[in-house]
Amino acid sequence: MNSQPPVYKTPVSVLVLVHTRDLQVLIMERADKAGFWQSVTGSLERLPNGELEQPVDAAIRELKEETGLDAADYKLVDWHCAHVYEIYPHWRFRYAPGVTQNTEHIFGLELPAPVAVQLAPREHVAYEWVDWREAAKRVFSWTNVEALRKLGERNNLTL
Template structure:
């Protein structure tokens, strides 16, 4: 990967499907785009050493930042899959010039039951726990839909 300035977002991220064993999924509405619902997601950060944090560490950090939950208290699983997607043009200013794609690593975080979460108000304005199929209808990114499809498949279900 080429050097990326600390002022730009790293075009590598983690997406975490927070769900229950009966496949209720946490979705959150973005603060900067009304009506845009998503799972927990966020870019990897540069460590003080200049190296990138690992995707699993980004997943742990983002769950805490976006929901107030400590993923270490539950079952966080690296699904060992990722998607490459085109960054929406209206968000490209966050990345180094010429960066147009992001690689998103997928994780699942299973909770025993839906819980109240503490949203990061600069990132999200509302949350809901919904059936995984309903979540797939509501999230805005195709990678989030694909992750939800994989959640179903992991449970021998289809969308």
């Protein structure tokens, strides 16, 4: 019998806040959890050589996969900030046994104006461009709220 060991997600991920200069933010509704809105997110992947993908590369890849946007067309900014959070119990099966926390690196991508995006249908079912404060009310993750708060601070605003 030739069985492969299970492939688990890496407990290191990225969150990319896609926003406009006037702080309209792209939020997307998850396909696997109705009513759960979020920014672009995704785990780092293992490269063919076995090394772990760099966070900036994961951000570029996830942005393209989830929205169709090419980071090279805009300015992707590493905010040099990361949050550690507890993985929701209903998603822990994706990780190796005993893994309960994830480290999420934050990036920003500024666009001149809202654009239509191409969602990955297996990941998201809808998207909206909303004011950053409205986004903070609607996203489900505290780390996403914190990233939105930081977006406001970067623009001398508060939630």
